[in-house]
């Protein structure tokens with residue numbers, strides 16, 4: 001006699017039990033039992049933001065962020081213009097992607113550290129955990145591109161991310177600025193929200209790079225999962241950020257700190273892309 005579950009049990013759970021549970025819990029339940037902490041937040045064209053008290057704050061932060069991106073269009077969307085112009089050699093792509101892998105690989109941990117300042121706010125706590133869980137595994141898709149698309153050795157790709165290197169890298173496990181430390185004390189919800197908010201441009205840059213990798217470089221679907229997934233997943237992550245901003249961005253001081261931090265993060269990403277490009281060109 002087997003004490004394990006059968007395929008029939010699994011089918012019953014998915015076809016009968018799960019829909020039943022979903023109708024009890026007013027949240028989307030996934031097959032793995034995780035749920036969306038905010039009802040409807042994964043619905044297409046979700047509008048659940050507009051009635052929240054600080055929606056005006058979201059609008060002004062989107063405008064500000066858009067203006068910084070526009071000013072630096074060549075550098076704000078990863079190296080997408082360079083991919084589109086077929087300017088990068090395969091060697092340069094390999095080196096650039098291997099380096100960005102290190103950031104993707106530690107990202108779930110960067111997110112989840114925010115949970116400790118938000119343990120009393122169940123909704124925000126659960127959004128952070130959900131966000132972190134969703135980022136897990138994305139670096140494996142990136143490693144697929146590096147291995148099957150660019151010919152790197154997977155183990156070496158993994159080994160390139162050493163814990164010592166991560167700890168040294170400013171901003172990953174310590175706050176990269178005094179503004180961030182202050183914001184974490186003033187409003188820990190908004191301190192976390194800087195992360196998903198700044199992901200708002202990822203779908204556009206990944207769509208452009210994915211298209212260029214297909215059209216200019218001839219890569220096929222089977223190695224482009226990392227880019228394709230990011231054409232939409234960060235639509236939802238931006239929502240995690242803006243939902244929190246619209247709900248908790250209600251005091252002048254917290255807004256001011258958030259704005260300062262977002263400006264510095266966006267400019268930091270732009271400078272990082274410029275530095276990466278110069279390093280590639282010097283090779």
Ligand SMILES: [Fe+2]
Nearest residue numbers: 199233234237
């Ligand atoms: Fe994301």
